[in-house]
Amino acid sequence: xxxxxxxxxxxxxxxxxxxxxxxxxxxxxxxxxxxxxxxxxxxxxxxxxxxxxxxxxxxxxxxxxxxxxxxxxxxxxxxxxxxxxxxxxxxxxxxxxxxxxxxxxxxxxxxxxxxxxxxxxxxxxxxxxxxxxxxxxxxxxxxxxxxxxxxxxxxxxxxxxxxxxxxxxxxxxxxxxxxxxxxxxxxxxxxxxxxxxxxxxxxxxxxxxxxxxxxxxxxxxxxxxxxxxxxxxxxxxxxxxxxxxxxxxxxxx
Amino acid sequence: xxxxxxxxxxxxxxxxxxxxxxxxxxxxxxxxxxxxxxxxxxxxxxxxxxxxxxxxxxxxxxxxxxxxxxxxxxxxxxxxxxxxxxxxxxxxxxxxxxxxxxxxxxxxxxxxxxxxxxxxxxxxxxxxxxxxxxxxxxxxxxxxxxxxxxxxxxxxxxxxxxxxxxxxxxxxxxxxxxxxxxxxxxxxxxxxxxxxxxxxxxxxxxxxxxxxxxxxxxxxxxxxxxxxxxxxxxxxxxxxxxxxxxxxxxxxxxxxxxxxxxxxxxxxxxxxxxxxxxxx
Amino acid sequence: xxxxxxxxxxxxxxxxxxxxxxxxxxxxxxxxxxxxxxxxxxxxxxxxxxxxxxxxxxxxxxxxxxxxxxxxxxxxxxxxxxxxxxxxxxxxxxxxxxxxxxxxxxxxxxxxxxxxxxxxxxxxxxxxxxxxxxxxxxxxxxxxxxxxxxxxxxxxxxxxxxxxxxxxxxxxxxxxxxxxxxxxxxxxxxxxxxxxxxxxxxxxxxxxxxxxxxxxxxxxxxxxxxxxxxxxxxxxxxxxxxxxxxx
Numbered sequence: 001x002x003x004x005x006x007x008x009x010x011x012x013x014x015x016x017x018x019x020x021x022x023x024x025x026x027x028x029x030x031x032x033x034x035x036x037x038x039x040x041x042x043x044x045x046x047x048x049x050x051x052x053x054x055x056x057x058x059x060x061x062x063x064x065x066x067x068x069x070x071x072x073x074x075x076x077x078x079x080x081x082x083x084x085x086x087x088x089x090x091x092x093x094x095x096x097x098x099x100x101x102x103x104x105x106x107x108x109x110x111x112x113x114x115x116x117x118x119x120x121x122x123x124x125x126x127x128x129x130x131x132x133x134x135x136x137x138x139x140x141x142x143x144x145x146x147x148x149x150x151x152x153x154x155x156x157x158x159x160x161x162x163x164x165x166x167x168x169x170x171x172x173x174x175x176x177x178x179x180x181x182x183x184x185x186x187x188x189x190x191x192x193x194x195x196x197x198x199x200x201x202x203x204x205x206x207x208x209x210x211x212x213x214x215x216x217x218x219x220x221x222x223x224x225x226x227x228x229x230x231x232x233x234x235x236x237x238x239x240x241x242x243x244x245x246x247x248x249x250x251x252x253x
Numbered sequence: 254x255x256x257x258x259x260x261x262x263x264x265x266x267x268x269x270x271x272x273x274x275x276x277x278x279x280x281x282x283x284x285x286x287x288x289x290x291x292x293x294x295x296x297x298x299x300x301x302x303x304x305x306x307x308x309x310x311x312x313x314x315x316x317x318x319x320x321x322x323x324x325x326x327x328x329x330x331x332x333x334x335x336x337x338x339x340x341x342x343x344x345x346x347x348x349x350x351x352x353x354x355x356x357x358x359x360x361x362x363x364x365x366x367x368x369x370x371x372x373x374x375x376x377x378x379x380x381x382x383x384x385x386x387x388x389x390x391x392x393x394x395x396x397x398x399x400x401x402x403x404x405x406x407x408x409x410x411x412x413x414x415x416x417x418x419x420x421x422x423x424x425x426x427x428x429x430x431x432x433x434x435x436x437x438x439x440x441x442x443x444x445x446x447x448x449x450x451x452x453x454x455x456x457x458x459x460x461x462x463x464x465x466x467x468x469x470x471x472x473x474x475x476x477x478x479x480x481x482x483x484x485x486x487x488x489x490x491x492x493x494x495x496x497x498x499x500x501x502x503x504x505x506x507x508x509x510x511x512x513x514x515x516x517x518x519x520x521x522x523x524x525x526x527x528x529x530x531x532x533x
Numbered sequence: 534x535x536x537x538x539x540x541x542x543x544x545x546x547x548x549x550x551x552x553x554x555x556x557x558x559x560x561x562x563x564x565x566x567x568x569x570x571x572x573x574x575x576x577x578x579x580x581x582x583x584x585x586x587x588x589x590x591x592x593x594x595x596x597x598x599x600x601x602x603x604x605x606x607x608x609x610x611x612x613x614x615x616x617x618x619x620x621x622x623x624x625x626x627x628x629x630x631x632x633x634x635x636x637x638x639x640x641x642x643x644x645x646x647x648x649x650x651x652x653x654x655x656x657x658x659x660x661x662x663x664x665x666x667x668x669x670x671x672x673x674x675x676x677x678x679x680x681x682x683x684x685x686x687x688x689x690x691x692x693x694x695x696x697x698x699x700x701x702x703x704x705x706x707x708x709x710x711x712x713x714x715x716x717x718x719x720x721x722x723x724x725x726x727x728x729x730x731x732x733x734x735x736x737x738x739x740x741x742x743x744x745x746x747x748x749x750x751x752x753x754x755x756x757x758x759x760x761x762x763x764x765x766x767x768x769x770x771x772x773x774x775x776x777x778x779x780x
Contacts, residue, residue: 030476032483037476039487042280046485066382068466075728076466079349080378135712144714154711160479164492165711167480168614170628187482187489212375240485334748335741336701338708339720343737350733453596460598464708471601478608495612498605502597509596 022062023216024082025052029067030158033183033240034088037067047240048086051105054236059223071136071157074098077208083216084209088177090138090202100211102220104204105233107249111139112181113196114174116166121173123196126151132162132171138201139175167191175199179241276488285473289504291383292470295391296456302395303455304448307402308437314407325403332400337458344393345386345465353377386465398455405447410436412443441523449516453509460505474501543726543739550722551743557703557718560635562696565642572647577654587647594644599637599702603709606637630713634706642699649695653687654680686762693755697748704744719743 027035029044038045044065056063068076070087077085077099090108091101115121121129127150133140135155144153154171156162159180165171167188178198185194209217227233228250238245255263255275263271276282313325332340357366357377365374372378381389413436421435462469478494481487575587594602610618610627618624626632657680665679707718717725723740727733 030479032481032486036483036486037281037284039279039281042282042284067468069463072466072728075731078731079381080372080375081381081466132711148714152713154713156711158475158479160481161475161711163482164480164494164608165611167491168611169619169624170611170614183485184482187484189489192482210375331745334697334745336704336744338701338704339723339737339741339744342720342724343733343741346727346733346737350731457598460600471604475604492608492612494608495605498601498608501601502593502605505598505601506593506596509592 025084026068026082028070028087031088052086055223059219084207091206100209101206104206106205108204109178110198112178112194114192115195117193129172132174134159288470292459295459298391299394303398303402306399307406310403311406329400329403337397340397341393345389390465401451406444409440409444413439445520550717550719553718554703557635558700561638565639568643569646573650576651591644599641603637630710645695649688649691653684657683689759
């Protein structure tokens with residue numbers, strides 16, 4: 001027992017010295033172009049990393065990045081392993097029960113279906129198909145609800161793992177955010193394509209925060225406001241999501 | 254990396270080889286190679302914890318005090334009945350929450366404590382990063398395999414010929430001296446084959462590190478091998494995961510091979526001057 | 534909700550997930566056992582090629598983590614999907630976690646079990662085999678009436694441990710393979726429950742209890758079989774209830 005307490009004290013000490021540390025931002029690092037690991041540097045990169053760094057600079061915060069698997073990204077925020085999530089996370093009522101969000105920094109983005117090129121699907125009467133989603137996403141909830149009974153829904157740890165299964169013919173269709181889909185379709189060399197209806201889900205993408213971090217939320221909200229008004233957020237969005245050009249997205253609104 | 258090579262060598266290598274050299278030494282791959290340190294650290298640290306706990310458990314099982322004996326027996330016989338991966342996920346969470354609870358009692362105001370939030374107040378929150386998780390991971394591996402090691406060591410202590418202990422006592426050694434100078438010293442020869450087995454199990458379990466959000470070799474293999482169709486994320490390639498996992502498989506087999514050699518040498522060394530089949 | 538009620542609630546919630554773990558074990562362990570008999574005989578074969586191949590197989594599977602074996606087989610079979618499984622019409626079978634999971638478990642336990650059986654095979658008393666040969670028994674008769682009964686008696690205690698370990702290994706299947714609909718096993722379900730209320734002290738221990746109880750049942754059942762195997766002895770040896778370290 002003394003040993004346990006000693007170890008506890010050691011960890012507590014570690015923790016308290018780290019308490020004065022900068023704001024720790026978590027991302028998934030596997031959802032290009034929102035966030036991914038840059039090949040050359042091996043560090044997180046993408047729209048959300050650029051945006052996060054700019055927000056921190058303007059708000060006078062010192063920020064660090066870390067990656068966390070998608071399926072445990074909310075529990076680990078709540079557990080305090082980092083202070084904010086910027087990982088293409090849509091603002092939903094269900095998530096709001098556990099965590100808090102800033103205002104959105106990306107407007108609601110439709111979700112698209114991807115299939116292997118040449119696959120025709122009847123979305124009005126889909127049955128007996130294998131539908132892939134990243135587990136714990138808004139798309140996962142939607143697909144389960146809409147197609148669950150008569151189709152097989154497979155959940156994956158990352159979107160890229162689902163993509164591997166689609167490409168290898170183990171899935172018939174994937175539902176994912178439009179920007180991810182656009183990027184993948186463009187780079188696939190014709191292997192996969194967009195199909196079917198757009199699906200409108202969620203209330204846009206925001207920064208996930210612990211409910212107790214009111215101060216950080218206000219700071220970030222004010223900075224997002226500023227970036228929306230002066231057009232710098234629009235510029236950043238168009239840089240990473242060329243299909244959103246020419247805007248305006250938030251500016252002047 | 255490739256840019257630093259002399260021009261004549263680049264000419265000899267040709268474009269293709271240059272490309273692959275560059276690809277395999279990009280930042281993402283370097284991260285992968287560097288992450289071997291987590292696997293090795295968790296393995297070695299876990300083994301040390303397991304050895305200490307195993308020795309303690311074996312001693313406890315031979316203790317004169319009945320409660321200590323029962324405790325030793327429960328530890329060494331119940332824990333192996335639970336999958337290592339379950340304990341591996343449970344222990345760090347449980348430890349973190351327990352420490353936070355203790356801190357909360359001391360730090361938080363009574364109104365916070367009754368609020369139903371977890372942790373009750375932000376100050377009680379433990380902040381854990383990769384180093385802390387690595388320690389917790391190693392300790393959980395150590396606790397699980399310490400129970401296995403306890404069984405091995407207890408068996409080995411019983412295998413030490415009673416005559417040797419009696420001779421030591423006859424020489425006038427104290428019980429502690431008999432224990433440290435004769436019993437534990439002689440025990441190693443009998444324990445080493447079993448401990449070798451436990452070490453192999455423990456090291457193979459280090460493949461679970463990514464479950465605790467440690468960016469270990471398994472996580473990077475998955476991220477590197479996963480198909481990439483996004484030009485902004487780098488080189489576009491199909492699903493290569495099986496090749497990366499095959500490399501991990503070979504890595505673990507090589508470690509097993511090296512471990513076998515090391516334990517064989519250790520057994521020879523520990524058994525020097527003893528009339529056992531292991532000593533030649 | 535009182536603590537006891539919460540525990541009872543979790544026991545109910547985890548009952549169906551436990552069936553997945555039991556299913557994985559029930560399919561893979563007998564399959565692996567049959568394969569292991571051939572693998573052990575192969576390792577003991579006088580043909581150097583067969584013996585080397587079997588040795589290599591056993592070494593590779595025992596020397597690497599099951600977790601990575603699962604990952605590798607899944608991605609390897611996946612990459613063969615369009616060229617092999619689809620044309621054969623096997624894709625829904627081969628890549629189904631309910632088939633692939635037990636298959637990789639079986640490949641893994643084949644190696645461990647073969648090693649145990651081979652060890653036992655090497656310790657069968659030589660005199661008994663020579664006596665059988667002197668009786669003019671064929672090689673198959675020797676195996677069936679003399680070698681096999683010896684092997685299974687010698688190997689049974691170690692094999693019991695292997696079965697328990699294999700049951701534990703089923704916890705890894707759904708941490709690796711894609712999860713279909715709501716087919717969650719004990720680990721997934723405990724994890725999902727934890728993510729809802731962050732009560733690590735409730736869900737994981739209840740899942741652990743399932744593993745402990747089923748492990749104990751395996752020890753009990755295999756102990757009864759051991760007593761039956763040893764019924765020729767004046768006093769059948771008691772099977773130690775505690776799991777041993779050997780694997």
